[in-house]
Amino acid sequence: MNKAERLFNLVTLLRARRTAITAEAIADVMEVSVRTVYRDIQALVLSGIPIDGEPGVGYILRPGSHLPPLMFDREEVLAIMAGIKMVKAFTDPELAQAAVQAEAKIGSVLSESLKAQTEQQPYYIPVLKQDQPIRELHQHIRIACDHQRKIRLRYQDAEQKQTERVLWPLGILGLFGKWLLVAYCELRQDYRAFRLDRIQHCDVLNDHFQTQADINMDHYIALQIGQVKP
8 A cells, every 4th residue: 555545544534533543543444553653644734634633642633624525436436326325215205305415415526437337327226106104204213213202103013913102212223125113112121123114103202211231222233143141
């Protein structure tokens, strides 16, 4: 890796972080010496990149600073655009609008050749009118997750039995082609997963919940893959 590539990767690493990162951690990620990191940081600062920090404390891009947009290669653009299409087709209307805006911003910095290549990508993910109700359900649940608000759910299981319960919505899990709401059930006092296409009705309540060490999405995933015991 030449110096130009190394400096580019260092800026990319700093841009991706909200907190300071030490020179030692940067050296581990980039597989260089700490001394090289110090030299590269100094080179970036001298070139006008707004980096705050010092040796032994850590480095971070100055809050509110603006850098020119990063450029993407063809596969990166295809991955981003395929993801945007999936957001528009499978998640909620608010995120779909954000995806449209993101698509326009990305398109504005692409070269003409990359724009042409993205228009020829093989992924076709139509936004179907009949999926609108479940997209609206996505939005209700996502907002409830974001604001840690309880929900009241009416649910019909595989045997057509309907139940109603109050849940702590923890996250939305995409698995085996289906969307699942992962939640803590107040009735069962345990985790439960609910297929979104089987939810009959959902009310977002004014009551809030607080995740705990043993009630959160990461803990649920760890249980499923056997990293922790029930």
